[in-house]
Amino acid sequence: MSSCGMCVHPGISHPGKPVLINCRSPEKETFTCRWDPGFDGGLPTTHHLYYQKEDSDGMYECPDYQAAGSNSCFFNKSHTSIWVNYNITVVAINSLGSTVSDPLEVDVMYIVQPNAPENVTVSVVETEESPHLLVKWEPPHEADTRSGWITLTYQLRLKRQNKKESEWEEYASGKQTQLIIYSLHPGEVYMVQLRCKLDHSLWSEWSTTTHTEVPDYILKERSIWIVVTVFSAFIILLVTFTLAMKRKYVKHCLLPPVPGPKISGLDTQLLKSGRSEDILSSLINQSFPPTISTKDQQVDYLLVFDSEQVTPDLQNGRTRTKNSIDHGCYNHSLLMKVNNEVKVGSREMVEQGYSEGLESTFRKTKSLSTDVTSHPCPQKKPFNNVTETPKQAPVSSKYRSLSHHKDLWDSLARHLDYRETVVKSQSNCDDKHNLSSQNIVTPSKAIGCVEVQRWTKSIGLQVQVPEMDKKQEDYSKVSVVENDNIVLLKRETVPLNCTSCKVRGNHSEKCLQKPCKPNMTVPAKEGVHIGSNGYVEPVIITLYKM
Amino acid sequence: MSRNNIKQVWALLLVLVCVELCGSGRASAAPICVHGQAGCHFLSLADLFDRVIQHSARMHSISSDLHSEFEQYVLPSRNHIGRINRHCHTATILTPNGKENAQRLAREELTEVILKLLVAWKDPLWQFHQNMVHQDDFNNFSSNKALEMSYMVHELRKGVEKVADRMQNLGMISNSLSGLSSPEALDPSSDTSGESQAMSDHDLLYCFRRDSNKVQNYLKILKCRIVPENGC
Numbered sequence: 001m002s003s004c005g006m007c008v009h010p011g012i013s014h015p016g017k018p019v020l021i022n023c024r025s026p027e028k029e030t031f032t033c034r035w036d037p038g039f040d041g042g043l044p045t046t047h048h049l050y051y052q053k054e055d056s057d058g059m060y061e062c063p064d065y066q067a068a069g070s071n072s073c074f075f076n077k078s079h080t081s082i083w084v085n086y087n088i089t090v091v092a093i094n095s096l097g098s099t100v101s102d103p104l105e106v107d108v109m110y111i112v113q114p115n116a117p118e119n120v121t122v123s124v125v126e127t128e129e130s131p132h133l134l135v136k137w138e139p140p141h142e143a144d145t146r147s148g149w150i151t152l153t154y155q156l157r158l159k160r161q162n163k164k165e166s167e168w169e170e171y172a173s174g175k176q177t178q179l180i181i182y183s184l185h186p187g188e189v190y191m192v193q194l195r196c197k198l199d200h201s202l203w204s205e206w207s208t209t210t211h212t213e214v215p216d217y218i219l220k221e222r223s224i225w226i227v228v229t230v231f232s233a234f235i236i237l238l239v240t241f242t243l244a245m246k247r248k249y250v251k252h253c254l255l256p257p258v259p260g261p262k263i264s265g266l267d268t269q270l271l272k273s274g275r276s277e278d279i280l281s282s283l284i285n286q287s288f289p290p291t292i293s294t295k296d297q298q299v300d301y302l303l304v305f306d307s308e309q310v311t312p313d314l315q316n317g318r319t320r321t322k323n324s325i326d327h328g329c330y331n332h333s334l335l336m337k338v339n340n341e342v343k344v345g346s347r348e349m350v351e352q353g354y355s356e357g358l359e360s361t362f363r364k365t366k367s368l369s370t371d372v373t374s375h376p377c378p379q380k381k382p383f384n385n386v387t388e389t390p391k392q393a394p395v396s397s398k399y400r401s402l403s404h405h406k407d408l409w410d411s412l413a414r415h416l417d418y419r420e421t422v423v424k425s426q427s428n429c430d431d432k433h434n435l436s437s438q439n440i441v442t443p444s445k446a447i448g449c450v451e452v453q454r455w456t457k458s459i460g461l462q463v464q465v466p467e468m469d470k471k472q473e474d475y476s477k478v479s480v481v482e483n484d485n486i487v488l489l490k491r492e493t494v495p496l497n498c499t500s501c502k503v504r505g506n507h508s509e510k511c512l513q514k515p516c517k518p519n520m521t522v523p524a525k526e527g528v529h530i531g532s533n534g535y536v537e538p539v540i541i542t543l544y545k546m
Numbered sequence: 547m548s549r550n551n552i553k554q555v556w557a558l559l560l561v562l563v564c565v566e567l568c569g570s571g572r573a574s575a576a577p578i579c580v581h582g583q584a585g586c587h588f589l590s591l592a593d594l595f596d597r598v599i600q601h602s603a604r605m606h607s608i609s610s611d612l613h614s615e616f617e618q619y620v621l622p623s624r625n626h627i628g629r630i631n632r633h634c635h636t637a638t639i640l641t642p643n644g645k646e647n648a649q650r651l652a653r654e655e656l657t658e659v660i661l662k663l664l665v666a667w668k669d670p671l672w673q674f675h676q677n678m679v680h681q682d683d684f685n686n687f688s689s690n691k692a693l694e695m696s697y698m699v700h701e702l703r704k705g706v707e708k709v710a711d712r713m714q715n716l717g718m719i720s721n722s723l724s725g726l727s728s729p730e731a732l733d734p735s736s737d738t739s740g741e742s743q744a745m746s747d748h749d750l751l752y753c754f755r756r757d758s759n760k761v762q763n764y765l766k767i768l769k770c771r772i773v774p775e776n777g778c
Contacts, residue, residue, distance in 0.1 A: 029645055055637075081643040083756050085632075109759055148770030148778050149645045149763065175777070199603070199762075200610065 012042040014097025018090045020104040025112045027142045028150060028198065029077050032068040035090045035101065045094040049073040054085035082108050112201035115140035117154060117177075117194045122212040125180075131214060133158075133181040137194050137207070151175065152196045155203070161189040161211065168193075187216040591712055592776045595769040598705045602765055605698045606758040612691050613751040634753035635745060636666045641760055648767050654719045657710050660764050663757050664703040671696035674750055695754070702761070718772055 016039030025031035037047055049062035062073035086108075090101040117137040125134050135156060143150045154173040158181060160166050173179045184190070190213075193206040243250055589597075639662050642648040648656065675692040713719045745753070770778035 054632075077644070077646065082645075083641070083643055083760060107756075109756070144645065146770070146774075146778055147645065147649065148766035151766070200607070 015041045015045040015092035015094045015099050017099045018092045018101045020090055020101055023106045023111050025108050026115050028112050030075055030080050031108050032072055032074045034072045037071055041094050043094040045092050048091045050089050052087040112198045114143055114196055114198055114204045116204045116207040117196050120194055120207055120210050122192050122210045124214055136178040151199055154196045157193050159191045161191055184214045186214055189213045592773040594709050599765050601702050602762040606762050608691050608695050609755040609758045613755045615688055616751050632749050636757055656764055656768050660706055660761055663761055667699050671699055
């Protein structure tokens with residue numbers, strides 16, 4: 001082979017420029033420099049490293065090319081000076097030429113990078129509360145920490161193997177060579193890595209991964225249950241507290257109040273007070289004409305009087321003809337009190353012993369009643385039953401007996417259909433009526449009234465239920481009230497009215513087709529008819545012996 | 547009679563004042579803890595060393611920050627000339643360049659080296675700080691750091707002197723360091739004053755970063771050689 005200085009073979013040239021990669025010192029006592037050889041030019045190329053120190057003159061060559069592998073130069077302890085600048089270059093030489101790399105200035109102090117920690121051991125320590133990981137390791141064996149020349153600080157990182165996309169958790173360990181890690185997931189496999197660095201040097205590489213498995217334990221579930229329990233208890237407490245605060249609203253929502261019965265003019269408080277006179281007065285005290293919106297509340301009251309005179313004060317400006325049936329009675333208070341003023345043969349106002357409110361009424365109408373002389377026995381149906389009224393004593397007894405029936409009054413007031421019930425008494429009808437004077441409770445004012453006719457032998461309220469058209473039809477006398485909802489009516493024993501079974505009106509009636517005989521007694525029958533307005537209407541006409 | 551009384555009063559007052567002053571002089575001695583006296587907080591030598599080492603570590607980190615700031619912001623705008631010809635004014639001080647070299651030195655010599663270094667940097671750093679205040683190259687943050695650096699050098703020197711005193715008291719080192727306290731022996735500024743002023747800011751920072759690292763390492767070696775039980 002000839003040295004061809006001028007000829008150039010294809011693919012052969014002087015070597016390319018090598019590049020110094022870096023120099024590293026693992027323990028601050030030695031260091032290694034590595035380079036990239038570059039293109040060798042197709043010929044065998046050798047590389048040489050030369051360095052120059054700051055504090056001494058002269059170029060020196062690398063003392064050891066092998067120790068650190070190929071393309072490296074290893075400076076041992078004797079060749080290493082700290083705090084001294086090295087100027088290092090690499091030269092690539094082949095047969096065609098040589099190429100010098102760029103110089104690299106190195107101060108060992110600042111190229112330190114330790115090796116990874118060694119002998120990493122991870123153990124699971126199980127305590128009653130929670131297991132934890134105990135990680136122990138050792139510094140790299142070449143680092144001299146005993147003489148204080150090197151101070152290492154460590155860093156650990158942790159990751160769960162099974163959970164995907166989980167991040168590494170890093171923990172700083174300072175200068176310690178062990179670390180305890182808490183809050184582990186049971187049944188998981190953990191990966192642990194470590195690295196270290198010198199005082200202000202670069203971090204080392206991460207050590208090899210150490211795997212460890214944490215065994216399962218129940219504590220975690222228990223803690224979840226505890227959390228769930230506490231949370232639900234809190235929620236329940238909150239709900240209970242809210243309900244307790246809003247007791248009324250809850251009660252209103254769940255148990256809506258039942259609407260009580262409403263009867264116009266009926267005062268429940270008054271009923272509760274138990275004063276009968278007030279009760280009855282309130283029952284009857286109603287304006288005339290009764291302006292009741294609903295039929296349920298329509299309460300007709302008994303208007304009982306006997307005079308054929310005009311009693312203008314009975315109504316508000318309305319005059320009544322005698323034997324006329326007027327609507328309703330207007331002074332409710334009349335019903336109450338009986339004044340024991342019974343006059344035979346006269347129009348009397350009887351005040352029952354119920355309330356005092358009738359006194360004035362009676363007095364007022366007393367005057368009117370005095371004129372009742374002889375009104376003829378009505379050509380119309382004699383509807384009056386005037387019974388003999390004894391003196392006051394029996395009156396009182398009657399009234400007393402009546403007074404016992406104040407509950408009857410209540411029910412009567414409630415259940416009877418109080419239309420205008422005008423009981424007229426013909427006090428002057430003589431014995432063919434076989435009536436005695438009657439005690440009539442007449443209304444004084446035209447507010448409404450109840451006239452009670454009473455007779456000696458029978459207890460009852462002669463109730464006349466006139467028709468709306470004010471016809472002088474049959475009137476049924478109540479003989480007795482039974483069971484709070486049955487009214488036994490007494491048929492008049494007036495022979496003229498033997499066939500008075502045709503009480504017209506809105507009510508259907510049953511008639512007992514009995515012969516018109518006195519001394520006949522027909523037991524009362526039921527026959528309570530509940531009218532459309534909910535009141536019990538007297539429909540039975542019974543005959544009985546007076 | 548009144549004159550006698552007055553004289554007596556004055557004499558009494560004088561006596562009282564004298565007793566007060568003399569008594570106070572005797573009673574309250576300066577509370578200097580020497581040799582672990584009772585009643586004052588005694589710092590062990592290991593604690594002193596730890597404090598000094600921490601101090602030096604902080605000093606070094608500040609100097610590193612300043613140097614990197616300088617190289618990042620200021621240096622690109624200047625011409626980079628004569629980098630290899632850097633010459634620190636403390637080059638005259640012989641310092642060990644390695645672990646074995648440092649371990650081969652005697653304790654007294656090592657302590658002396660440390661003190662020499664610290665003394666040598668007090669004035670140049672102060673000068674550097676003064677220059678920085680008037681210049682626009684550095685911001686206020688760097689100026690504060692320079693001030694802190696110069697202050698820390700001063701403090702560190704006092705600390706090391708205390709450590710040396712303690713070591714001498716404990717008999718760990720000989721008393722050959724007593725001559726070090728004199729500023730004339732240690733201060734190289736008389737010799738190298740011209741050189742220190744010729745240093746550029748960049749060189750100054752570079753040199754100080756290196757020297758602070760030296761101090762830190764020497765102190766650590768000294769500590770582990772004298773009190774090896776804690777953290778060595």
